[in-house]
Amino acid sequence: MSTTRRLTDELAREGTLTARGFADLIRGRTPESAEYLFSLASEARDRVFGKGVFMRGLIEFSNHCRNDCLYCGIRRSNRLVERYRLTPEEILETCSAGHSLGFRTFVLQSGEDPGFGPGLVAETVSRIKASFPDSAVTLSLGEHPPETYALWRAAGADRYLLRHETRNPEHYASLHPRDMTVATRVKCLRTLKELGYQVGCGFMVGSPGQTPELLAEDLLFIRELRPHMVGIGPFIPHRDTPLASAPPGSVDETLYLLGILRLMDPRLLIPATTALGTLDGTGREKGVAAGANVIMPILTPMGVRGKYLLYDNKICTGDASSACRMCVQRRMESIGREIDTARGDHPDLLRASPCAPPASMSTAGGTPAAPGAAPGPSPLP
Numbered sequence: 243m244s245t246t247r248r249l250t251d252e253l254a255r256e257g258t259l260t261a262r263g264f265a266d267l268i269r270g271r272t273p274e275s276a277e278y279l280f281s282l283a284s285e286a287r288d289r290v291f292g293k294g295v296f297m298r299g300l301i302e303f304s305n306h307c308r309n310d311c312l313y314c315g316i317r318r319s320n321r322l323v324e325r326y327r328l329t330p331e332e333i334l335e336t337c338s339a340g341h342s343l344g345f346r347t348f349v350l351q352s353g354e355d356p357g358f359g360p361g362l363v364a365e366t367v368s369r370i371k372a373s374f375p376d377s378a379v380t381l382s383l384g385e386h387p388p389e390t391y392a393l394w395r396a397a398g399a400d401r402y403l404l405r406h407e408t409r410n411p412e413h414y415a416s417l418h419p420r421d422m423t424v425a426t427r428v429k430c431l432r433t434l435k436e437l438g439y440q441v442g443c444g445f446m447v448g449s450p451g452q453t454p455e456l457l458a459e460d461l462l463f464i465r466e467l468r469p470h471m472v473g474i475g476p477f478i479p480h481r482d483t484p485l486a487s488a489p490p491g492s493v494d495e496t497l498y499l500l501g502i503l504r505l506m507d508p509r510l511l512i513p514a515t516t517a518l519g520t521l522d523g524t525g526r527e528k529g530v531a532a533g534a535n536v537i538m539p540i541l542t543p544m545g546v547r548g549k550y551l552l553y554d555n556k557i558c559t560g561d562a563s564s565a566c567r568m569c570v571q572r573r574m575e576s577i578g579r580e581i582d583t584a585r586g587d588h589p590d591l592l593r594a595s596p597c598a599p600p601a602s603m604s605t606a607g608g609t610p611a612a613p614g615a616a617p618g619p620s621p622l623p
């Protein structure tokens with residue numbers, strides 16, 4: 243038996259490998275080993291989730307950002323970006339249109355925009371929750387102090403996405419300005435978990451300087467954090483950033499890592515991302531075939547859609563939300579999958595009442611999971 247096949251079997255059995263094992267598995271990728279990995283990953287996912295793929299509506303409500311991440315098109319020093327910021331009313335109207343299309347999760351994403359302050363985010367979240375009590379709200383607003391995360395959780399936010407980008411401090415430093423550290427990211431992720439959010443971390447595949455050994459560090463970090471969601475997508479250069487001439491990440495390596503994540507934790511919520519669909523016309527279908535189980539069509543209003551460009555050639559910037567909704571449904575049906583219109587919480591939370599309001603929050607609220615332990619008791623009442 244080949245080493246790669248043996249490592250794949252071991253991963254399926256144990257849910258993890260050594261750092262060396264992960265790096266060897268990644269380096270040993272061949273079309274055949276990938277097919278084998280995808281078949282095990284798909285089976286593992288179907289045992290937990292069946293044929294359904296959860297749908298999330300992505301609302302990119304501001305492209306103002308105080309950060310200067312070297313890879314990101316909306317970084318502060320990119321003066322060519324035409325900046326925009328939706329009002330809470332516009333966000334609510336967008337949710338309303340999305341709700342009519344069947345969306346039951348709204349993902350609010352933006353740059354780190356000091357002009358849309360914590361209080362305004364909280365107000366927006368509570369208005370969404372009041373208008374659409376059957377829907378989940380996911381925030382993806384970057385790094386903030388614990389008090390702010392607690393405020394948003396108390397306002398009703400259910401989930402938080404914050405990719406760690408890379409677990410290795412030197413690699414992180416090569417992709418970010420000096421004032422940003424991976425230690426801060428990790429601290430934020432742990433706080434979010436303690437506050438009872440369903441938490442997602444993740445990384446770009448093929449970011450400049452990434453190696454199989456560094457990816458192994460990312461995977462072991464995920465193993466330790468035990469997030470509810472993991473978002474990964476290929477790095478795609480943006481022409482007006484310092485990394486403009488760096489080569490893009492590989493679709494095949496991204497798919498392979500999706501399969502690995504699925505075998506590490508069959509219950510994870512894993513999106514087939516827009517970046518994957520940007521590099522390959524059927525990248526999202528391939529992502530689901532490799533092990534993903536979430537798709538995130540864009541709901542951002544047409545007038546500003548083309549201005550939220552983290553990377554070049556982003557897809558779906560000219561399509562209306564209703565078209566995107568039907569498009570993803572057709573794409574999923576083309577590979578024998580169906581859109582599941584439920585909220586799509588992590589299986590741990592389904593044991594609790596998914597519609598219950600969050601526990602009364604203090605900054606120390608929530609039940610921290612023991613490090614390395616299986617996901618702790620649901621923090622919801």
Ligand code: SAH
Pocket residue numbers: 313314315351352353354382383384385403404405407445446475476477478479480517552553
């Ligand atoms: N400001 C928020 C959310 C916006 S960025 C935050 O920092 O979390 C969302 C994700 O897009 C980032 O975490 C990053 O992993 C990804 N991204 C940014 N630039 C990218 C690029 N050039 N190619 C691929 N993905 C990119």
